[in-house]
Amino acid sequence: MSSNSLLGGAPRVVNIGLRGFADEIASQGADVVQVDWRPPAPARRAVLELLARLGAREAAIARANDEGLRRMQSANPVLVDVQPAGKVIAGLGERVLLHAGPPIGWERMCGPMRGAVAGAIVFEGWASDLAAAERLAASGGVTFHPNHYFDAVGPMTGITTRSMPVLVVENRAPGAGNRAYCMINEGLGKVMRFGANDEEVLARLAWLRDVFGPLLGAALRAAGGLELVPLVARGLAMGDEMHQRNVACSALTLRAMAPHLAQAAGDTETLSKCLAFIAGNEQFFLNIGMVMGKSIMDPVRGLEACSLVAAMCRNGTDFGVRVSGTGDAWFTAPVEMPQGLYFPGYSEADANPDMGDSAIMETIGLGAFAMASAPAVVGFVGAGRASDAVAFTRAMGQITLARNPRWTMPALDFQGVPAGIDLRRVVESGIQPAINTGIAHRRAGVGQVGAGVARAPLGCFDAALVAFARSLGIET
C-alpha cells in the first residue's frame, strides 16, 4: 500500500480517450496498458510542481493512507433496518430537504432537481401543488442541505425528506459503529430521483412509506440484518458492478429477504406486491450499495495527511470532491456530460449533466472501477467487448492505492477491485475517475432518458491538492 515509487519519475498522462485507449489495449494484448506521455497544460504545471514538493511528506502520507485503507477494507456494513428519515436522521425536520452533491441553492439547481424538490414538498404537505411548491422553494421557505452532511446519500437528485423511508446501514467494524441512510430505490423511468413528480410518482412514494418500507424494516430486524460485503463479493462474480448493473445483488437480496418478508407480512396479497416490487427492479440494490458505500467511507474522513478521496458527488450543476486530509471542505468544478446511450426518442440534447451521490460506488472501488466484472455494462459506452470493460478497471487501477481482497473479479483471475482513490495519483496522471451513471432529462418532471459513463472533472482534484498541501504546511 506504500506509494514510494509514485513520485520518482516524470509526470505521466494516460490517454483517456476511452475508445482509443481500449482499442490499443485490445490490439496489444490484455496485459499491456497504453500510457502516452503528454506535456501538461500550463495551468496544471503549478499543481504538478506542488505535487512534487509533497514528496517531502511521503512517510506521513503513506502512514495516513494505510490507516484509511485499513478502515475501508475492514468495514463491515450491515443493512439493519428501514425507518422514516425524520426519525433516524438527526436534524432532518420540517421544511428541510437533503439533496445529492455538494451544497447548492434553488437558484442554481438544474431542472430535474427542481422537479424532485417540488414533488417532495407536495409529498410532505408543505405546499398543495407543484406550482406552490416551486414558489415556496424559490422564496426561501425551505432549507437545503447535502445528504453527505447528514450521514446520507441519494441517487440522481437524491432528494430526501422527513417522512420518506430510508435504508439504515450500520458499519459493525470494531471501532466504527457509524450508521448511514439512503432512500429506497423507486424503480426505473419516471421516478423522483430523475426529477419526475406527478401523482403516480408521489403515490409510489406513499406506498413505500406506508407499506413496503415498514415491511422491509420488520423483515431486516427479524433477520438480524443483511451483511453486505459478502453479498457484493458474490455480485462481482455474477456480472454486477453495483452501479449501473445490480441484477445479481438485487436478486440475491430478494433471495435472502423473501423468507423473512413472508414471516413479517400480515397477508399474502400485500406480500406478493412487495415481492413483485423488488423482483421488478433490477436496480433495487443500487441504493443499498450506496448507503453501504457511505458507511464504509465516513470513517475515512478527517485523517490528517490522508490523501484518499472520501467522497465524490454531483448535484447536476457542480461536481464535488472531499479528501480525507482536508476534512469537510468541498472542492467543486462544473459537472460534465455523461457519454452514453439514450432511450428511444431521446438524445444528448435532452440530457441533464451528471448528477447524484451514487459516485460513492466508484469511491469504494465499484461501478466503473469494477467494470471488468460487468462486460454487459460497456454496451452503454462502446462495442461492449469484454476487453473494453477490462480497460476501464485497469485505468482506474492507475489512480488507486490498493486492491480490495474481499471484492475480487473472476475475469481478472480474482484480482481485487482497485480501491482507495489517491488524490495525488489523479493529479499526477490526469486520469479522471470514471463513473457509471444514469442520465436524467434536463427538464423537471420527465425522468430517466439514458445511461452511460461520466468523468470527475480534474479541476476538483487540482483544487483539492492545493488545499491538501496547505494542510501539511506546503503553500504554493
Add this chain to the structure above:
Amino acid sequence: MSSNSLLGGAPRVVNIGLRGFADEIASQGADVVQVDWRPPAPARRAVLELLARLGAREAAIARANDEGLRRMQSANPVLVDVQPAGKVIAGLGERVLLHAGPPIGWERMCGPMRGAVAGAIVFEGWASDLAAAERLAASGGVTFHPNHYFDAVGPMTGITTRSMPVLVVENRAPGAGNRAYCMINEGLGKVMRFGANDEEVLARLAWLRDVFGPLLGAALRAAGGLELVPLVARGLAMGDEMHQRNVACSALTLRAMAPHLAQAAGDTETLSKCLAFIAGNEQFFLNIGMVMGKSIMDPVRGLEACSLVAAMCRNGTDFGVRVSGTGDAWFTAPVEMPQGLYFPGYSEADANPDMGDSAIMETIGLGAFAMASAPAVVGFVGAGRASDAVAFTRAMGQITLARNPRWTMPALDFQGVPAGIDLRRVVESGIQPAINTGIAHRRAGVGQVGAGVARAPLGCFDAALVAFARSLGIET
C-alpha cells in the same frame, strides 16, 4: 453450419491434458488453440478409416445436421407445472423405477444407485424398510427403466417413482410441443440423488410431494409458465454454466416465482418455508435446466443421417450415448472417474464413478461447454483461472457444429456457447466431451462427497460411429 472442411485433412488429435492445454493457450494469447497431432492408437484406425468413408455422404449429413441444429436453436422450453410423476409420465406405474443413464439391472448397479432405489421403494410403500426394499429389488420384484425412455431425466442416481413431484417443461416451438419431466432438486449433501436414503431424506421427499411441489405447480400455472431460454441467457452473463453452478438462475427463478408463490400460498408460514427452501439451494435450478435440456434434445432424436449427439448420460456403471441418426440405440462404455475436489474428510478412494442424466446440460452446450462464463467453477479442477475456463469452452468448440446465438458468453465477447456435438468431430479429434459433475460416495446412503469434471469415454463414440455408418449403408 456446414462441415465440408471437416474431413479434408489428416486426422487431428487435440491434446486433452487440460492443464497443459490451458497453459499453452495462456502463453500464446487467448485466440490460439494448441492442436497436437498424434498417430491414432491401432484400435482406432479402423474407425478413423470408416469416418473418412463417410465423406461420400457429406451432403446428406450436413442437411440432416442443419435440421437438427435448427430444432435445437428454435426450441422454446417453458417450465409450466409440477405434477406427481405417475400422473404425467405415461407408464410409470406400481413398482416401476426410472433411473439415470443407459439401461441397467440391480445386479450391476453401483452403491449409491442401489441406495436410492431402496429409499424410493420405502418412500412408495412397496417395502417396509431399506433391507426389505433391497431384497425386493434383488429378487426382481420391481422394474427398472432409464428416465430417457419416459421423456424424463434425473441428476446423479436419477431415481424417479410415481408419487414424486416432477417439474414439467413444454417445448413451445412451432411443430414441437413435446413435454419433459424431472424431479425437484432436493438440496445439497445427504439427498437421494446421491444415494442417501434415511428418514431425513424420505421426510424431505414427502414434504416436496405434499407441500412444496403442489405450491410451485400452482404458482407456475398462475404465472402462465416460466420461459427458460432467456433465463439461461441471463445466467450465462451472471457466472453460471448451469450444471455445477446455478447461483444466478436459481435466484432469478426465485425472483420470477416469488410473487406468484405468495399469491398461491394459503398462509405466510408455509410460504416462508417454501421460499427458504429455494433460497437455501443454489443448485435448485439444475433440475429445471436438465428437463429444459431434455425437451430441447428430444425433437432432435431419430433424424436420418444426423450425426448430432442426442443424449449423454451415465448410471454410475456405464456411460451411454445416443446419436440422432441411430435412433433409440445406446452406445455404452465403462464410465470414468471424475477429476475434482473433495469435501473435507473424503478422497477419490470414496468416490463413485461418474453418474447421472445431467450430461444433458453439456449436450445442449452448457455445463463444461459454457465454462468460459463460469470461471468460479474451474476452482474444482485447477487453479481457477479465467483462462482455464476459456480453454474448456474453446476445446468443446472443436467437437460442436454451431454457436448458439441465443446463449452468449460475455467473457468471449458475447460469442454463443458451442452447441451440437458432432459424433464425427469427437471421433476424428479424440476430444472427449467434458462434463461438470457432482461426485457421490461409492457406498449407498452417504451422499455427495465432491465435485469436478468427468469425460465421456471415447469408446461410446467409436461404437456409435460404426452404427451411424451402417445406417447410411457404409459397413466396416
